[in-house]
Amino acid sequence: MISNEGIHFFKFWLNIGRQTQLERFHDRRYSPLKSWKFSPIDVAGITKWDDYTKVRDTMFERTHKEFAPWIIVRANDKRRARLAIMRRILSSLPYEGRDLEIIGKEDKKIIGEGPSFLGKQD
Template sequence: MAETVESKAVVLDIGGKKRAFDIDDPKLPGWIDDNAFSSGGYPYQDKLDKDIFAKTLEDLQAELVKVQFWLQKTGGRVMALFEGRDAAGKGGAIHDILAYMNPRTARVVALTKPTETEQGQWYYQRYVTKFPTAGEFVLFDRSWYNRAGVEPVMGFCTPEQHAHFLKQTPRFEKLIVEDGIHFFKFWLDIGREMQLKRFHDRAHDRLKVWKLSPMDIAALNKWDDYSEKRDLMLKETDSDHAPWTVVRANDKRRARIEVIRTMLSALDYEGKDKSVVGDVDGKIICSGRKFLD
C-alpha cells in the first residue's frame, strides 16, 4: 500500500450490523464479496458479457467520433460532468468516452484543490475557465459539485456556503444551457459493499493503489452523511434545464455503455445511426427525481 494511505481497521454499521473491515488485510471479507454486486439494490445478477460489452462499446465509440466531426463542423460545444462516491467509476467511464476522440478538441478536466488565489474568487470561476470553446468536447472528473458533497461532509465549507451553493447552482447552470452548450450531469451510484470491494482492490493492486487516498479512508464511516448530501443535491439542483442522470454503476460495463448512450441519444449529430445508439436501459439510467422517489 502507498505510504500516503493511513492504515487502520474500522468498524462499520452495515444495515444495522457492526462489521469489521481492515483494508490492509489482503483477504476480502466474505460479507463484502458476497454482497458487492447486488448492493444498493442493483437490478442485474451478473456483469454484462465481456464480448457483448467490447462490441457495443466499439460501435458507440465510433458514434462519438461522428459527434466530434459534427462539433468541429458546426462549432457546437458539449460538456458533461461526472460525480459519484469515491470508486464509483467516474475515471473509467471518462476514459472509454475519450478513447478514440481527437485529444486536440476532446479533453478531461480534473482540478486539484483550489489555490489560495482561487479560494478568494467566485466559487465557479476556476471551472468556467475550463469550459469548452467552439468545437470542443469537455468532461469534468468531479466539478463544482464538490461543494454539494465532499466539502460539507468533510467540513471544508460552512453550512452557509453549502446552502448558498444549492441556491445559486441552478441559476448558474441555466446560463450554461442558454449559451448553447450541450450539458450533461451524471451521478454514478454504487452500493456500499461494492465501494468497499473497490477500495480493497485498489489497496492491493500496485498499479491502482495511487487511486486510494487518505480522504477515502477518512470517509469510510461517513456513508450516511454522503447519502444525505447526495439526496439534497439531487433535490435542489435537478432542474428542467440541467437535469441529473443517475447511473447504477455496480457493473462498470453497463454503466459505461449507458452513459455513452445517454449522451448520443440527446445529440442530433450528422450521420447518427439510431440502430447503433439503441435505447437507454431504464434499469441502469434514471432521472435524479425518479431516483429520489
C-alpha cells in the same frame, strides 16, 4: 443561463453502492496494480457514507431541474455504466450520421433521471 445558449449540458451522477465501494477499496489496498488509487481519505470517507448520502440527496433536491436534470447512472458495473452514458450523449446530440438503432436503447435499470431513480430497484 447556459442551457439557453444552445449548449448541450449534461449532469451525470455515477452512483456506486456501499458494498461495491468497499470491494473496490479492498482491491485497491491489496493489489499492487491498483494501490496507487488508494488513499487514507478513502478510509476516512467510508465512515461518513451516511452523511455524504444526506448531502447528495439535498444537492439533488436543490439542483435537479427540468431544464438541467440530473442523470443518475448506477455504476457498480463500470462497463454498463460507461455504455449507458455514451448512449445518452450520442442519442441526445444532433450530428450527421446519427443512427439510433446503432446507438441502441438505454438500459432503464442502469440510467434514469432525477433523485427518484436512486430509490427504484428493478
